[in-house]
Amino acid sequence: MGTFSLKIISSDKIFYEGPCQYLTIPAPDGQKGVLPHHENMVIAVDPGELKFQKPDGEWVEAVVSMGFAEIMNNRVSVLVNTAERPEDIDVKRAEEAKERAEERLRQKQSIQEYHLSQASLARAMARLKASRNKHGDI
Numbered sequence: 001m002g003t004f005s006l007k008i009i010s011s012d013k014i015f016y017e018g019p020c021q022y023l024t025i026p027a028p029d030g031q032k033g034v035l036p037h038h039e040n041m042v043i044a045v046d047p048g049e050l051k052f053q054k055p056d057g058e059w060v061e062a063v064v065s066m067g068f069a070e071i072m073n074n075r076v077s078v079l080v081n082t083a084e085r086p087e088d089i090d091v092k093r094a095e096e097a098k099e100r101a102e103e104r105l106r107q108k109q110s111i112q113e114y115h116l117s118q119a120s121l122a123r124a125m126a127r128l129k130a131s132r133n134k135h136g137d138i
Contacts, residue, residue, distance in 0.1 A: 001021050001022075001036070002021075002036035002037070003019040003020060003021055003036055003055050004019070004020055004034070004035075004036045004037070004038070004074045004075060004076060005018075005019065005020070005074065005075040005076070006018065006019070006020035006023060006052060006075075006076050006078070007075075007076070007077050007078070008050070008062065008064075008078045008080070008083055009077065009078065009079050009080070009083075010064075010080055010081065010082050010083040011080075011081050011082065012082075013083075015062060015083040015084075016052070016060065016062075018054070019054065019055050020052045020053065020054065020055075020076070021035075021036070021052075021053045021054065021055055022034070022035060022052065022053045023050070023051070023052040023053075023076060024050065024051045024052070025043055025045055025050055025069050025078065026045060026046045026047065026048025026049060026050060026064065026126075027043055027044060027045065027046055028044055028046050034069075034071060034076055036074060037074055038071050038074075038076075039071070040071055040072050040073065041070075041071050042068055042069070042070050042071070043068065043069045043071070044066075044068055045064060045066060045067040045068055045069055045078065045080055046066060046122070047063075047064065047065050047066060047119065047122040047123040047125075047126045048063070048064065048122075048126045049061060049062070049063055049064075049086075049126060049129070049130050050062045050063075050064045050078070050083070060085075061085065061086055061130065062083045062084065062085060062086075063082075063083070063084050063085075063086060063123075063126050063127050063130045063131075064078070064080040064082065064083045064126075065080050065081040065082040065083075065119075065123050066080065066081060066119060066123075067079045067080030067081060082123070084127075086130040086131050087131075091128065091131050091132075094124050094127040094128045094131065095124075095128065097120065097123075097124040097127075098121060098124035098125060098128065100120070101117050101118075101120040101121035101124055102121060104117040104120070105117045105118070105121065
């Protein structure tokens with residue numbers, strides 16, 4: 001199987017840069033799969049679990065927040081606010097963030113604040129799901 005160039009960039013670091021055989025991206029309408037020589041496009045990235053396979057067959061997982069992915073000429077650039085490995089997630093902190101977001105959603109707020117609270121909740125839940133899957137808690 002061929003490969004394509006993948007670069008995952010978060011606000012504070014380059015999470016990964018190198019060759020890739022297959023990539024799944026969490027999108028608003030479900031997971032999107034990317035293979036070598038994919039059609040050029042831009043995809044919105046939703047909070048969730050991103051997975052990719054390196055040429056040696058190793059699968060790498062990342063929990064990402066909102067952003068976008070650009071697929072252009074056999075190169076994929078994923079730009080997100082945050083990207084972290086499931087094993088690096090502080091479960092207690094993620095639980096606290098989930099509780100704070102749920103509390104904010106219960107309060108009267110502007111439309112913008114509501115959408116920010118929804119995004120915070122989605123990110124916290126994605127982090128918890130990935131960390132539990134990695135540690136076998138589900």
